[in-house]
Amino acid sequence: MKHTAYGFEESHVLHHLKHYLPAQNPLKDFVHHNTLHAFQDRNFHKALHEAATIFGYHTYLSLADFRSRFAKGEIRPDILQHVIQKHKGEAAVVAWTSKMLHTAYDESSFSRIGALRSNWRKEYAVNLEKMTYGLLFKLVCSYLDQGVSVNPFPLEANGLLDGLIALERNSAVSLFNAPRARKLLFKKASITELLHIVVGDERYYEQYLFDQQFGHPGWSGMVATIEENPASLLDKKAITLAEFIQLELLLEIDALDSKFDEIWAPLSFKIKQAPNDLFEVVKEDERFEVYQLWQEAFEWTLYDQVLAGIKLVAPEPKNENPTFQGLFCMDDRECSFRRHIEHLDKNAVTFGTAAFFNFEFFYQPVNGKFFTKLCPAPVTPKYLIKEMDRKKKQAVDLTYHKGSHNLFFGWIISQTLGFSAALKLFLNIFNPKMTPATSASFKHLHKKSQLHIENKNLEDQVDGLQVGFTVEEMVNRLEGLLKSIGLVDHFAPIVYVVGHGATSVNNTHYAGYDCGACSGRPSSVNAKVACFAANHPKVREELKKRGIHIPFTTQFLPALHDTTRDEITFYDEETLTEHNRHLHEHNELTFLRALETNAIERSRRFDLIDSKANPKTIHEKIKRRSVSLFEPRPELNHATNAMAIVGRRTLSKQLFLDRRSFLNSYDYEVDPSGDYLAGILGAVAPVAGGINLEYYFSRVDNHKLGAGTKLPHNVMGLIGVANGIDGDLRPGLPSQMIEVHDPVRILIVVEHFPEIAKYAITKNPATYEWFKNQWVKLVVVHPETHDIFHFDNEQFELYQPLTPQLEVIQDEMPKVVETIENLPVYIMN
Numbered sequence: 001m002k003h004t005a006y007g008f009e010e011s012h013v014l015h016h017l018k019h020y021l022p023a024q025n026p027l028k029d030f031v032h033h034n035t036l037h038a039f040q041d042r043n044f045h046k047a048l049h050e051a052a053t054i055f056g057y058h059t060y061l062s063l064a065d066f067r068s069r070f071a072k073g074e075i076r077p078d079i080l081q082h083v084i085q086k087h088k089g090e091a092a093v094v095a096w097t098s099k100m101l102h103t104a105y106d107e108s109s110f111s112r113i114g115a116l117r118s119n120w121r122k123e124y125a126v127n128l129e130k131m132t133y134g135l136l137f138k139l140v141c142s143y144l145d146q147g148v149s150v151n152p153f154p155l156e157a158n159g160l161l162d163g164l165i166a167l168e169r170n171s172a173v174s175l176f177n178a179p180r181a182r183k184l185l186f187k188k189a190s191i192t193e194l195l196h197i198v199v200g201d202e203r204y205y206e207q208y209l210f211d212q213q214f215g216h217p218g219w220s221g222m223v224a225t226i227e228e229n230p231a232s233l234l235d236k237k238a239i240t241l242a243e244f245i246q247l248e249l250l251l252e253i254d255a256l257d258s259k260f261d262e263i264w265a266p267l268s269f270k271i272k273q274a275p276n277d278l279f280e281v282v283k284e285d286e287r288f289e290v291y292q293l294w295q296e297a298f299e300w301t302l303y304d305q306v307l308a309g310i311k312l313v314a315p316e317p318k319n320e321n322p323t324f325q326g327l328f329c330m331d332d333r334e335c336s337f338r339r340h341i342e343h344l345d346k347n348a349v350t351f352g353t354a355a356f357f358n359f360e361f362f363y364q365p366v367n368g369k370f371f372t373k374l375c376p377a378p379v380t381p382k383y384l385i386k387e388m389d390r391k392k393k394q395a396v397d398l399t400y401h402k403g404s405h406n407l408f409f410g411w412i413i414s415q416t417l418g419f420s421a422a423l424k425l426f427l428n429i430f431n432p433k434m435t436p437a438t439s440a441s442f443k444h445l446h447k448k449s450q451l452h453i454e455n456k457n458l459e460d461q462v463d464g465l466q467v468g469f470t471v472e473e474m475v476n477r478l479e480g481l482l483k484s485i486g487l488v489d490h491f492a493p494i495v496y497v498v499g500h501g502a503t504s505v506n507n508t509h510y511a512g513y514d515c516g517a518c519s520g521r522p523s524s525v526n527a528k529v530a531c532f533a534a535n536h537p538k539v540r541e542e543l544k545k546r547g548i549h550i551p552f553t554t555q556f557l558p559a560l561h562d563t564t565r566d567e568i569t570f571y572d573e574e575t576l577t578e579h580n581r582h583l584h585e586h587n588e589l590t591f592l593r594a595l596e597t598n599a600i601e602r603s604r605r606f607d608l609i610d611s612k613a614n615p616k617t618i619h620e621k622i623k624r625r626s627v628s629l630f631e632p633r634p635e636l637n638h639a640t641n642a643m644a645i646v647g648r649r650t651l652s653k654q655l656f657l658d659r660r661s662f663l664n665s666y667d668y669e670v671d672p673s674g675d676y677l678a679g680i681l682g683a684v685a686p687v688a689g690g691i692n693l694e695y696y697f698s699r700v701d702n703h704k705l706g707a708g709t710k711l712p713h714n715v716m717g718l719i720g721v722a723n724g725i726d727g728d729l730r731p732g733l734p735s736q737m738i739e740v741h742d743p744v745r746i747l748i749v750v751e752h753f754p755e756i757a758k759y760a761i762t763k764n765p766a767t768y769e770w771f772k773n774q775w776v777k778l779v780v781v782h783p784e785t786h787d788i789f790h791f792d793n794e795q796f797e798l799y800q801p802l803t804p805q806l807e808v809i810q811d812e813m814p815k816v817v818e819t820i821e822n823l824p825v826y827i828m829n
Contacts (some may be wrong), residue, residue, distance in 0.1 A: 008202040010192055014242060016206075017213055018228070020055075022221030022731040025232050026146070026719040030511035031377045031520050032638070033690040034775065035697040035705050035732060044745070044774040045295075049288045054278055055214065056111025058701035059291075061743060063105060066294040070101070078802055079304060080297040087293060100294060105287040112278045116204060116271070117211035123270040124256075129215060131255035134726040135175070136248055137219060137716075139164070144226070146235050146718035150406070153237075160243040161188055178257035181250045191242060194249035198256075200266025203275045208267070210278055212248060218729030220244065222720055233719070234370045299744045302642060303777065305825040306657070306747065307788050308803035310781060313827055315650040318490075322349040324587050325487065326496040327530075329355035329515060329523065330664040330688070332641045333563045334500065335657060336601050339812075340594035342653065348590065349492070350649065351485045352663040354683055355499050355515045355523040357530035358481040361385045362465060366449075371465075373519045374526055376683065383473075384465035385529060388450040425629075432628040434503075439510045441501025441562045442569055444522040449571075451525070453532045474533035475542040481530065482548055484676045486648065486667025491554040493580055494587065497530050499523030502564040503626045504634040508713055508721045509734065513564065513637055516687055527558035528571055535575070555580050564626040564635040566599040566619065568592075595619070601659070601816050605636055605740060611817040632710045632736040638695060639741045640822055644688045646680055647751025651781065656812045656826040662688045666751065668783050674756040678763040684748060685770040692746035693775065698733035699743040706732035742822060747777045754780045754789045754796040761791075 020038045025031060034040060036059075039047035048059035060066075069075050084096045120128050143153045143160055154166040165186060168174060176182045184194065195205045213220040223244045230236050256264050323345055328334040330352040338350040360375035361383040368387070375381055424435075434440060455468035469477070482488055487495075501522025502513035511520030518526060533539050534556035543550060558571040568591050576584055599619040603609040609621050626634045644662035645652050652663065664680055671677055698706030707713070707730035713721040720729035750757050757780045761771045770776050771791060778791035779799065789796040808827045809815065815823055 008192055008195070008205045010190070010242075013206045013209060014191075014245075017209060017220075018224045018241060020210075021213065021224050022217050023225055024221060024720075024731040025225060025229075025377070026222070027508060027715070027721070028146075028234065028511060028718070029232050029373075029377065029519055030509055031516055031690075032512060032694040033686075034693040036693070040769060040773065040775060042773060045288070045292045047773075048291075049285065050282045052109070052288075053282045054112050055704075056109045056113065057697075057704050058109060059697070060295055061298075061700055062107060063290070063294070066291075066298065067101060069298065074301065075294070075297050076301045076304075076802075079301045080293075082802060083293055083296045083300060087296070096290075096293065099286070100290050103290070105290065107287070112276060113214045114211050115276060116207045116267075117215065119267060119271060123267075124264070126256065126259060128252055128255060131259075132248060132251040133216065133728075136251055137216075137722070137726050137728070139175070139247065140219060140223065140239075140244065141717045141719075144222075144233070144237050144239065144717050144719055146233060148715075148717055156237055159238045159240070161185070161246065164247065176250075176254045178254050178262065180257050180262060181254035184253065185250055189246070189250075191245055191249065194246060194253065196266070198249055198252055198266060199268050201268035204268050204271070207275050207278060209245065213245070216728040218720065218722070218731050221731060222729055295744075298742075299747075299777070302742075302744060303747050303779075304801050304803050305806065306643060306655070306749070307779060307799065308801035309655045309806050309825045309827060310651060310749065311786065311788060311801055312806060313654040315648070316653060318650075319347060319349050320490045321347065322490070322492040323347040324349075324494045324496060324583070325492045326350045326498055327357070327485070327487075328352055328498050328561070329500050329517070330644070330662045330684070331355070331500060331515070331563075332638055332659060332662050333635075334498075334561070335661050335663055336659045337561065337566075337594060337598050338663065339656075340597045340601075341590060344590050344593055345587075348587075351487060351665040353481065353485050353665060354517040354687065356517040356526045357497060357499075357523070358477045358484075359469070359526055359529045359533070361469075361529070363387075363525050364462075365445075366390060371463075372521060374521055374523070375519065376517050376687070377519045378686075382466060383469060384462055384467050385525060386452040386462075386467060387445075388452060390446065390449060428629060432505075432624050432631075434627050435505075438503060438505045438627055439507065440503040441514065441522040441524070441560060441564075442503075442567075444501060445524040445528065445560070445571070447569060447571060451528060451532070453529050454536070469529075469533070471536065471538045471542070474536060474539050475546075478530070478533050478539060479543060479546055479548065480676075480679075482543075483670055484680060485665035486670045487665075488548050488670055491550055493553060493555070493583055494576075495534070495554060495556045496559050496570075496587075497527040497534075497556055498559045498561050498568070499525075499527040500561045500563050502635065503562055504564060505627050506629050506631075507634055508710070508715055509707075509737070512733075512737075513635065516691065517683075522560060524558065524560040524571070527560065531556040531558040531572065553577075553579075557584065561595075562626075565623045566595040566602070567623070568595060597813070600813065602635070604816055605820055606633070632734075636740060637737055638691050639738060641688075641692055641695060641746065642742065642744050643747040643749065644684055645749045646677070646684060647749065647781065651749070651751050654828050656809070656815075656823070656828050658823045658825075660822070662746075668752040668756070672756075674752065674760040675763075677750070677752060677756065678760040678767075681748070681750070681760055682764050682767045685767050685776055688748070689746055689770055689776040694733060695738055695741050696743040696745065699738040699741045702732070702735050702738065706730075706738065707734040710734040710736050740820070745775065745777050747779060749779050749781060751781045751783050753782060757791075758796070 036051050039051055051057050052059045081093055084093045088096050120126050153163050155163045199208050223239055224241045227240045341348050356375045360379050360381045362371035362381050363374050364371050364386045366387045366389055453468050455470050460467045500515055504510050514520050515523040540550050559568055561568050596615050596619050599622040603611045603618050625631045640660050642660045646664045646666045648667055712723045716722050722729050762768050771778050772794055780789045788799045790799040806827050808829050810829055
């Protein structure tokens with residue numbers, strides 16, 4: 001506990017509290033992250049043990065689950081033996097194998113958090129949570145509301161407490177039942193003053209605040225996140241975690257005053273034991289050693305197959321005459337799409353990269369009130385891309401007109417459009433269709449939209465943002481993009497730059513389905529901007545000076561892949577030359593056939609679709625489920641993600657990876673120093689690693705670290721979801737997104753020399769933390785000898801896969817349609 005000679009140190013405790021609270025953004029910016037980010041400075045397994053002990057989280061699968069997987073062959077005996085031998089020594093293999101397979105352990109979940117505050121029930125027979133949470137959550141939700149309410153909260157620009165004071169002064173009915181809390185509100189009593197009333201002894205203050213705030217970590221974490229990043233709300237609200245705590249303490253005082261008529265003693269008066277140190281050193285526990293060994297064996301059963309596949313296949317020679325090239329997102333959902341394209345056109349070459357395509361900016365659509373960030377969430381852009389006026393407007397539904405909120409027009413609309421809306425809703429249940437209310441990726445950028453991309457006057461600014469990029473700025477970004485993926489020569493006649501997005505309805509986590517590199521938005525605008533730059537004559541002239549010669553016959557064409565519907569749209573097709581237009585028509589057929597096959601592969605996970613039915617029927621059902629009101633699984637998003645490959649496509653092209661791999665293109669020959677690699681891994685670790693770990697923790701503890709089932713979720717103020725109307729916000733992922741996921745850490749495979757890879761990961765301390773502490777696993781493939789090196793204990797060690805051979809197949813689809821389970825790694829001939 002943090003105290004000074006002068007007493008309780010409020011600012012330090014608040015900082016400490018914020019560090020451990022969930023850090024999930026509001027729904028519009030829902031971006032995956034490491035759920036246990038507060039423990040990331042520790043070794044992965046040590047951190048999981050501490051988090052389980054302090055907060056009562058489940059951080060591994062249960063022993064029964066591990067043992068069941070071992071019995072089914074999902075954890076191999078030889079891998080298990082290898083793991084035990086490495087961590088415990090050869091002499092201990094038999095003893096630890098027996099413990100793992102047969103010893104019974106108490107797996108009950110206990111938490112240091114909550115013990116102090118539980119004394120309200122034991123000693124005072126009051127349920128403070130029941131007495132305060134309902135009003136607390138409603139007040140904060142109303143204050144932070146982003147558009148559900150018609151009328152704004154009073155004095156919201158001045159802060160939560162000022163708004164509540166205004167409510168109290170101007171309302172006929174008080175928020176409080178007793179006078180003391182009201183007086184303390186007007187006084188703006190500090191947290192320390194309020195804790196003196198509620199708790200008494202300041203030695204217990206920090207423990208009490210942790211107990212209190214982790215009673216509802218969703219709301220507390222959301223408030224702390226908004227305080228640190230006010231721009232995460234479109235309609236910005238001034239709020240602090242301190243104000244939130246003050247309000248809750250006031251409600252607790254009021255609840256106790258109402259029950260005991262102000263005749264009650266502070267909580268510490270009833271407690272005989274000394275305060276607990278919530279963060280004292282966690283003692284070793286054999287059960288967690290067993291968990292660690294099982295987890296390592298589970299992971300290496302998969303890793304070993306992947307590394308054996310890389311070792312067994314011979315790299316293909318570089319294609320110097322491609323029919324077309326495609327830049328896709330590194331997203332694991334593009335893994336199968338790219339595979340199907342390459343199967344259909346043997347001369348097509350695909351690349352993977354973060355789909356903001358190295359152009360960071362805010363975007364303002366025509367008539368848009370707000371700017372939308374289209375780059376990784378930690379980046380703060382200095383540029384603005386504006387959509388130009390166009391005649392064609394987006395379709396609207398008058399049912400959602402803002403006039404429907406007032407008494408007169410609301411009654412008129414309900415008596416007229418209300419009947420047709422009810423009929424449409426009824427018909428949509430049986431025949432789902434796209435509506436103006438659908439969150440569709442293709443609505444983000446109209447096919448005929450024109451953008452203001454080039455900046456010719458540095459004075460052209462809006463709210464301090466430069467409108468568009470200068471030629472030099474475009475050159476720098478395009479050079480970085482092309483060199484980072486190794487595309488510096490042998491350009492095809494058409495280079496497709498394919499962003500991605502998703503379509504869904506009645507899906508609160510829709511932003512998590514779009515492009516994470518674009519802060520949870522479709523990346524169509526980024527694709528269009530990148531293509532504009534690549535097609536710009538002056539940009540090409542400058543690139544030629546830097547060693548990248550793009551032939552004048554080559555054209556870059558933007559596109560958007562909807563990963564939920566498996567559809568694609570192309571932009572700026574009218575700019576193609578006649579020759580390239582004919583080529584594009586042929587290529588488009590390849591894309592469409594690949595999408596149809598991709599839909600079949602995805603359908604194996606969906607219970608209501610027969611994967612052996614007619615391909616067109618399957619694809620149509622895939623599209624319908626994306627707009628179905630009663631479908632909680634429009635797509636499974638990143639479920640089953642398990643690896644990220646950073647290297648040339650030839651490293652993994654012959655492997656069937658079952659849609660489980662992020663694929664980031666990289667050519668070590670273009671980047672001998674490893675500087676581009678450092679930038680790539682600086683993004684791959686937090687992005688792919690963040691996605692992977694959020695799925696991991698939501699899978700192993702969907703109650704505390706996940707969001708539970710979607711079915712009872714209600715949207716609260718357009719910022720989060722809660723069960724019912726007065727529950728806590730649910731961080732993490734709902735069960736429908738993780739139910740098929742195997743919780744394994746992501747394996748990052750890099751093609752380069754080990755010493756260069758070591759330089760790349762250590763260049764940025766924040767990046768190195770991911771690898772050093774084993775939150776992500778790193779393996780380096782030597783590009784000349786093909787030897788494999790595993791990064792462990794801050795050094796590389798030679799690894800020889802235990803898998804002697806893999807099954808060779810001609811066609812993956814017969815395997816795919818036979819099971820909903822994860823498939824092994826195959827070599828594709």
